[in-house]
Each structure stands twice: as C-alpha cells, then as structure tokens.
Amino acid sequence: MSQIKVLLVDDEEEFIKALAERMTLRDLKTEVALDGQEALKAVARETPEVMVLDLRMPGLDGLEVLRRVRRSHPQVQVIVLTGHGSDRDEEQARRLGAFEFLQKPVDIEDLVRTVRQAHRAAARDQGGTAPAGAGDGGADPGARGQSKATA
Amino acid sequence: MAGEQREAAFMGRITAGVTHEVRNVLAIIRESAGLVQDLIGLAGGEGLPHRDKLTKALTTIQGQVNRGVELMNNLNQLAHCPDQSRASLDLNQEAARIAFLLQRFARQKELVLEVRPSQPPLSASLNPLQLQMVLAGAVDWLMGQLAPGGVISLGPSQGGSGPVVEVLGQGQAAGSENPAAWPDLERAAAQLGAGLKRLEGGPGLRLLL
Numbered sequence: 447m448s449q450i451k452v453l454l455v456d457d458e459e460e461f462i463k464a465l466a467e468r469m470t471l472r473d474l475k476t477e478v479a480l481d482g483q484e485a486l487k488a489v490a491r492e493t494p495e496v497m498v499l500d501l502r503m504p505g506l507d508g509l510e511v512l513r514r515v516r517r518s519h520p521q522v523q524v525i526v527l528t529g530h531g532s533d534r535d536e537e538q539a540r541r542l543g544a545f546e547f548l549q550k551p552v553d554i555e556d557l558v559r560t561v562r563q564a565h566r567a568a569a570r571d572q573g574g575t576a577p578a579g580a581g582d583g584g585a586d587p588g589a590r591g592q593s594k595a596t597a
Numbered sequence: 598m599a600g601e602q603r604e605a606a607f608m609g610r611i612t613a614g615v616t617h618e619v620r621n622v623l624a625i626i627r628e629s630a631g632l633v634q635d636l637i638g639l640a641g642g643e644g645l646p647h648r649d650k651l652t653k654a655l656t657t658i659q660g661q662v663n664r665g666v667e668l669m670n671n672l673n674q675l676a677h678c679p680d681q682s683r684a685s686l687d688l689n690q691e692a693a694r695i696a697f698l699l700q701r702f703a704r705q706k707e708l709v710l711e712v713r714p715s716q717p718p719l720s721a722s723l724n725p726l727q728l729q730m731v732l733a734g735a736v737d738w739l740m741g742q743l744a745p746g747g748v749i750s751l752g753p754s755q756g757g758s759g760p761v762v763e764v765l766g767q768g769q770a771a772g773s774e775n776p777a778a779w780p781d782l783e784r785a786a787a788q789l790g791a792g793l794k795r796l797e798g799g800p801g802l803r804l805l806l
Contacts, residue, residue, distance in 0.1 A: 458621055458624070458625060460625050460629070461621065461624050461625045461628055464625070464628035464629050464631070464632045465628050467632055467635075468628060468631055468632050468635055471635050471639070502617075529617050529618070529620035529621040529624060530617040530620075549620070550620050550621060550623075550624040551620065551623050551624035551626075551627040551628070551662060551666060552624075554628070554631055
C-alpha cells in the first residue's frame with residue numbers, strides 16, 4: 447500500500463513534531479520543515495503529495511510559500527493550518543490555490559481526513575485515481591499496529 | 598482617530614495577537630496529549646499500569662483545550678471589534694459572544710445568562726465595539742438587580758421600526774440597583790445611536806437599533 451507523502455511546515459517545532467508522529471501513526475509518510483525556505487528545499491528534493499502549511503513564520507511566510515509551490519509544483523495540494531488566520535488570510539490563501547484553510551488547534555482525525563481528500567483531489571486533477579488504501583485509512587492507530595514509516 | 602478609539606484599537610491589536618499565540622500553545626498541548634493517547638492505544642489493553650487514570654487525565658486535558666479554544670475564539674472576535682467603526686452585524690452572534698464572555702461574571706453571582714436567538718437571524722449596521730459595550734452594560738445593570746438563581750436572557754427580535762434586543766431578568770430582586778449603572782448604559786446607547794427603554798412589570802430593557 448502506498449503512503450501519502452505529507453510535508454508539514456511550521457516554526458512551532460514541538461507542535462509540528464508531535465503532529466508528524468501522530469500522522470505517521472495513521473499511515474501517512476511525513477516530513478517536517480521548520481520555515482519557508484526549508485519547505486521549498488524539501489519540495490524540490492522530494493515532492494510531497496500534500497503540504498500542511500502554517501502562515502506566520504519568520505523569513506518566508508506561508509502565503510509566499512503557497513504561491514511559489516503552487517507555481518512550481520501545481521500537483522502539490524496545500525492545506526493551510528494556522529493559529530493566526532483572519533478572513534482576509536483565508537480569502538488570499540484560497541485565491542492562491544489552497545485546498546483547505548484550517549484553524550489551530552485542529553482535530554487530528556479532521557486533519558487526516560482533509561489530507562486524504564486533498565490527495566484524492568490531486569489524483570483526480572492528474573486524471574488518475576488515488577492508490578487503493580491510500581485514501582481510506584482508518585483513524586485509530588491502536589487498531590492498526592505500529593506504523594512502518596517514521597517522521 | 599480620537600484618543601479613546603486609538604486606545605481601543607491598541608488594546609484590540611495586542612489582545613488579538615496574544616489570542617493567536619495562545620491558540621499555538623493550545624495546539625501544542627492538544628497534539629502532545631493526543632500523541633500520548635495514541636501511544637497508550639498502541640500499548641493494548643493489558644500491561645500498562647494506571648491506564649484508566651492516564652486516559653481520564655488525557656480526556657480532561659483535551660476538554661480543557663477545547664474550552665480554551667472557545668474562549669480564545671470569542672476573545673479574538675471581541676479584540677477585532679475596534680477594526681471597523683461600522684459593520685453589518687448578526688445580532689444573534691453578537692449576543693452569543695458577549696453572553697459567552699460574561700459567563701464567568703454571571704456564575705460568580707450565581708445567575709444564568711442565556712441567549713434566545715431570533716429566527717430568522719437579524720442584522721444591523723452598527724459600531725461593533727459600541728454594541729458589545731451596550732449589551733455588556735445591559736447585562737451588568739440586570740446582574741445588580743437579581744438575587745442568586747435568577748436568569749438573564751438576551752433576545753434579538755424584529756421591532757416595529759427596526760431590530761431590537763431585549764435583555765430580561767427573571768427571579769427574585771436583589772435589593773437596590775447600582776445607581777450609576779443606568780446612566781452609564783444610557784450614555785453608551787446614545788453613543789451607539791440606539792434607543793433605550795426600561796420595561797415595565799419586571800427588570801428588563803429594550804434596545805432599539
């Protein structure tokens with residue numbers, strides 16, 4: 447079963463590492479970037495299928511990362527996850543092509559469901575279908591046993 | 598911008614920024630507690646001492662995070678009130694927000710504070726901060742008049758010449774009201790450009806928007 451590759455971008459290290467571990471336990475393949483520049487390098491190195499992106503970060507902010515990634519890698523679906531989001535930010539993010547705009551803190555199951563929806567949307571955009579199992583993983587890590595992937 | 602408006606805008610900007618940061622703090626707590634919960638789940642049903650107590654403590658943490666998020670969301674919206682001097686406001690939402698933020702004060706006086714939303718929802722073009730101040734002032738005026746066990750309700754509705762909000766008290770009287778509360782409320786209502794009428798036959802008022 448192929449795992450969805452998710453790049454998590456946030457300068458709150460404790461938050462993003464805990465989130466990555468929880469998503470890994472739910473059979474997603476995660477990588478973490480702690481700022482915008484690091485995120486762009488990660489996308490160039492190993493393009494994720496879905497990116498979960500904070501907006502307010504030192505240096506390159508989330509909206510600029512979103513703009514650049516959607517231009518250079520339009521197949522990457524971007525979910526904005528922010529504690530600072532205003533209506534204006536949401537409008538701008540959606541105009542730039544964000545798949546979804548979520549506020550922190552988010553329920554992990556809602557986030558995982560959104561990641562899988564974004565992955566399916568990406569597959570549809572490319573005229574294919576999401577790999578079997580990649581879009582329909584269960585939510586309870588305890589029922590799934592130890593995950594194979596690590597963050 | 599007048600001095601008071603500048604002060605309100607400053608307080609709003611700082612408060613809004615802090616609420617965003619607190620959301621980050623709550624997100625870290627939620628994910629860290631959630632990770633522990635996931636790991637307990639992976640450990641299986643047996644062999645983990647105090648499993649039930651751990652799970653209960655984690656559930657408490659999640660519940661308090663949710664409470665904190667709701668507080669921060671309402672406080673954030675209040676902090677953004679000075680951003681606009683006039684806006685189209687949903688009166689049900691405005692009443693619900695101030696009622697949520699005043700719950701602590703009502704609890705301290707052993708009163709129940711509730712909203713009776715209008716159907717359909719009504720909106721009015723008003724100064725957001727001034728409306729919140731008038732609604733808070735009306736609740737404060739009534740809180741001074743009711744004995745413990747009383748109920749205060751905020752109810753937007755459609756009046757003859759426009760939307761109104763009725764703030765009603767039910768229960769035993771507490772004694773004499775704070776003499777400064779009504780004049781303060783009148784001044785706040787005048788600033789908002791709203792009419793204010795004391796109701797007969799029980800503690801309550803009608804705000805004419």
